[in-house]
Amino acid sequence: MTSEAVVLLHGLGASAATWDRVEPLLAGNVLVPDLPGSDTIEHDALHVAREIRVAGFESVTVVGHSRGGLVATSLAEQYPALVRRLVIVATTPTVSSRLTSRGLSERILRTPLLGNAVWAMLPSRMLRAGLGSAFAPSGPVPEFAVQDLLTTGIRRFRTSTSSIDHYLEERSLSERLAALSCPVSVIYGLDDRRVNSSDMALSASDPRIDAYPLPHEGHGAPWSSAGAIAAVVNGQASPSVARLPATTLSPSLRPVRWTPPKSTARARAKYSDTPMGSIRRVELPGRGPEDVRLDSQGRILTGLVDGRILRVTLIYDGTSTVETLADTGGRPLGITVVDDSTILVCDSERGLLRVDLDSGCVDVVLDRLDSVPITFASNVVRAPSGNIYFTVSSRRFSFDDFLADLLEHSGTGHLVKLTPDGTARIVVDGIQFANGLTVSDNEEFATVVSTGDFDITRYSLVDGTAVPRTLIDNLPAFPDNISVDGDLTWVSMATPRNALHDRVARMPGIIRRISYSLPEKLRQGERTTWVMAIDRNGSIVHDLQSPTPDFAMVTSVVRRGSHLILGSISESALAVVDLPNHPQGIVS
Template identity: 40%
Template structure:
């Protein structure tokens, strides 16, 4: 059952997030994780490598191989039906990688003459259009906490038409635009706004096409979004998985109501202060009406700052901007 636009998502009872094992990757920051049809997982690391993980659900057989090196900082990944890989690189823009030979091609690196920086997450739709987010136009990835504190609202949703190298700006004013997934019927997109602890719906078709509306208010800060695809297609399948990079912070929400000068001063202090994520780890799954169908959490987690989650082989795989590997956890029973 869908809920009226603007209402908070009704959260189901929280279940434990049960860790099974951890796989070190020899590099830091597997920020986004995506599963391919063969059950392998791809992720990008701080040093620019994009790696493929084999047999993650069997620790004795698990192994890692390098697919490509972007020369920048890969964040969000999107697998295409033809096996190609879209990569949002925080330094280089929107890229396309052929995993067969590791060739990296730049699809877009400018927006209205401005360098495309802090590109965060992308999805490709059946018509060949690519939609992607920019988290901040004010703070780079290395100063991401400054944008969360300052609450700049400079995040964007963009579209790259088939055959074009010039992105079109669809939405501005997003609070740290992050994860992105399509609705199951392709009529809308869901965008994570990390800085506002919410998901926003952007309509692609129908009488509300081109408009945004609240989709779900969340108990934490959403980062990357993921949902399964029907085999060999770009059609969405299954619930929308949401990684919660951290819990809500009431003092931060109060700060967001203060004048810009106050928030700016707080942001300048935050980017120079030592950062250590909380021990809270959490993930959600929501349906196409914004209702929570799973909420898994662990209060004293050794795996911190969960920035992505995907499902493969009956397990959940967690990525993190902070950690040096990925965590494999129990998946909830299908509802």
């Protein structure tokens, strides 16, 4: 018999496809059984135990998602010698914690005659809409999830749902976990819309349980945070305090009315004329790799929403290694590489930082300008002379409220120069959401992205007057970070221009205040994967776009050989894209 394995259990109305992104990241033997959806959780656990025995495993780490977490718990209860470790993901601790049980949709579907009739009439688009709460708040519903639900059928759906309630009515999940002898890890999304996140945090607060709260994650972590799940299972992640969801107050807007330039037809197109190359995800142990940069060895440096600085090495066989090098204690955004041991980081919460990649030491270089705290440091470049240039996107809003700055359009962004003697001064002020930045080696000019004005401007730095020259304007999307590639500048295009945004910009301030208070689903932009490259004159050389659901909201791009490396504030992965006119394959 083989000694050990990892067993992955899917949730209600799902299948083994839930784990398609996680499974390749796991070390050793992996078993992914298809749960029958029995009338009791215990019967499903018995089914899993039989499959484990048939596969010849003596002990397992069992990982269960949603209802699968209850089956995994029951397996540990019934067969303690078989379960070496238990990991549950987005699993409801009580009947009342399951938010969907209170909804009208589930109550109707669980009503025998009415539920059958409604199920038979539901088109797949409505099933997809209903599944929206099962995944990350801003993420798409993968096609396999719709097909899984259709395959489940109303009878199995009803039986499986009832078994959840019966199991938890006997004893809560917290009571059951407390009685287990094996180590227990609880992973939960702080933005879960199917299970109460506060209740999951409470169930994970037992000192014998390792808690792994995932910021900006919903119910579908095995799909949208595959790298984070794999890191926990592989023993590569450190537990933290069982955090509660944060409550934040919406900022107060003081909108400035303006008239955006009329968007072009390109803003409404879904595809580029030149097809974008194949896209491969490189899963990360966290969310939001906003910027990507390369060191001298071609390794990728990026920062996550939780403060970690990562180094990713892409290997020829398609695999990758991910190292955690430091933690800024804030929210790292733009990065510039000084050398293979040192980077500068714009941290939206802490200002401009210097990070020693060998020791992990983080030092504050500058956190105030004219005695005022830097609220939203964005992108940074270090010139050969030692001068440092960086953008501050907004004086009014933090990174979490970047959309408020775009709606207000008050133009409080600026470009800052910091000399080696520590003198800092604002070179350019009044930029509409100052973002991506490049500086010529001789410091004759700086190129700055104005996300709020859809343009890229080149500022002369020779005589200190910072004379502007528009390099390209009226872009068809919100431009973000940029990177130099010889005579080209690559531009990440976060999300296409939005006709509603353009119309609201012309309206009185009260309308924009109301629009900002709308639910995120109504405010978020269209998902797309999009980059451009322009030459020194601002002419477009490459325009590559795909509506693929695999990767969206591109906030950074850098070329590495015959591929592009993409970052995103909304994904838990990097993307590797084949350049046009290059053969498809793994990054070399």
